[in-house]
Amino acid sequence: MTGVQTCALPILASSKSWEKICNDLGALNHNFNESPFYLSAEQIKKSCQSFKATSEKEVRLLCKQDTRDSRPDVFVQNDLFLLPVKNGSYCIVKGEGYVDIPQINSLPKEYDSKLDFRLDSAEVGDSEMQHLDFAYASSLIRTFMGDDSLLLTIRGRKYTPKFSFRVGKQTIEVESVQTEVDAGYEGRDKIVLIEAKNSKTANTIVRQLFYPYKQWKAHSNKEVYLLFFEKQGNFYNIWQYSFENEDDYNSIKLLKSERYEIIGPNNSNG
Numbered sequence: 664m665t666g667v668q669t670c671a672l673p674i675l676a677s678s679k680s681w682e683k684i685c686n687d688l689g690a691l692n693h694n695f696n697e698s699p700f701y702l703s704a705e706q707i708k709k710s711c712q713s714f715k716a717t718s719e720k721e722v723r724l725l726c727k728q729d730t731r732d733s734r735p736d737v738f739v740q741n742d743l744f745l746l747p748v749k750n751g752s753y754c755i756v757k758g759e760g761y762v763d764i765p766q767i768n769s770l771p772k773e774y775d776s777k778l779d780f781r782l783d784s785a786e787v788g789d790s791e792m793q794h795l796d797f798a799y800a801s802s803l804i805r806t807f808m809g810d811d812s813l814l815l816t817i818r819g820r821k822y823t824p825k826f827s828f829r830v831g832k833q834t835i836e837v838e839s840v841q842t843e844v845d846a847g848y849e850g851r852d853k854i855v856l857i858e859a860k861n862s863k864t865a866n867t868i869v870r871q872l873f874y875p876y877k878q879w880k881a882h883s884n885k886e887v888y889l890l891f892f893e894k895q896g897n898f899y900n901i902w903q904y905s906f907e908n909e910d911d912y913n914s915i916k917l918l919k920s921e922r923y924e925i926i927g928p929n930n931s932n933g
Contacts (some may be wrong), residue, residue: 679721681735684710695757699833704751715783716820726753729868731761746870750822758831761866762915764902765889767922771898776927777802784927789859794894795846801925802858808888809900810850817847817856823878830912842874845892854885859892867891869915872904880909897930898924 673786684702685691687710704722711720718724728734728745740742744760747753778801785797798804798854805813825838845859858867858874871891891902900922907914 665904666908677718677725677733678736679907680711680725683739684725685737687723690755691737691741695755697743698835699746699754699830699835701748701752701754703753707753719912723872728798728838730864731866731873738794744868746835746837748835748837750839750841752907754835756830756835757911758833760830760868760870762869762904763866764864764873765904765917765920766863767920769922771922771924772923774801774803774899774923776925776929778923778927778929781928787875789861791859791892791894794846794861794899795857795859795892797896798899798925798930799846799925800846800894803899803925804848804890805847807890807903807921808848808850808853808855810853810855813845813848813853813855814850817844817854819843821878823874826877826881828873828877828910828912836911837874841875842878844875847875851886852885853888854879854883855890857889857890857892861894863895864891864893869912872915873906876906877909897924898929899925901917 664755670799682709687703688706690700691887696926707725708720711725714720725746726747732925742757743757745753745755746760782800783798785793801813805811819839820843822839823837825836827834827836846857848855856879858871876887876889889904891904893900900920902920903918904915905918907916
């Protein structure tokens with residue numbers, strides 16, 4: 664999904680706010696090797712109430728740390744990352760919270776779109792959702808997954824059931840956390856969940872894949888597959904990830920990746 668615009672000032676403001684939050688709550692005196700540090704949105708809001716700028720006091724913005732570089736300085740310096748555990752509740756965890764999205768250096772594959780007419784709506788705007796919908800309409804997602812039965816059935820925000828998992832040796836319990844996938848497709852024997860971006864992404868927080876994965880593992884007996892999707896220039900990049908252990912946050916691994924150029928009615932090659 665579209666992220667908060669980043670520049671020098673918001674990053675500094677976030678670092679300033681989180682330094683105060685950690686000092687007010689005594690977070691840096693906590694033994695993160697033994698357990699996560701829990702805190703609430705109300706505690707964050709109270710600690711930052713004297714700040715003037717929205718980026719310095721808005722809980723939603725302060726807790727949006729979707730890449731390693733978007734973390735505040737105090738998190739970077741102490742090898743920490745943030746996870747939601749309940750609506751309005753968070754925990755600060757020690758360890759690796761992110762997964763790399765490697766550059767695909769192979770030559771792009773030419774993919775013949777299954778569309779036999781031009782989609783005018785696909786050429787209005789430049790959003791990740793638009794590009795993802797065009798890739799699906801062209802049947803590229805079905806082709807990548809090798810499943811012609813996939814249908815768009817999941818989109819938007821939902822709340823997780825209760826589940827637990829491990830980060831290192833620490834157990835974390837989650838309940839009723841709001842998740843959002845850019846698209847989810849269901850076929851005869853699988854569910855495919857996609858996180859889409861619209862610019863070159865070096866890494867992303869594992870949570871964006873892991874929480875929806877746990878959610879749909881609980882809701883369906885079908886196999887759950889995870890894709891990361893990004894359009895770069897004229898190319899459509901797809902990475903497939905999985906978890907070797909569904910209860911281990913850090914067991915994420917890359918299975919395969921492909922780079923495509925869609926040939927069809929919506930380009931000069933069609």
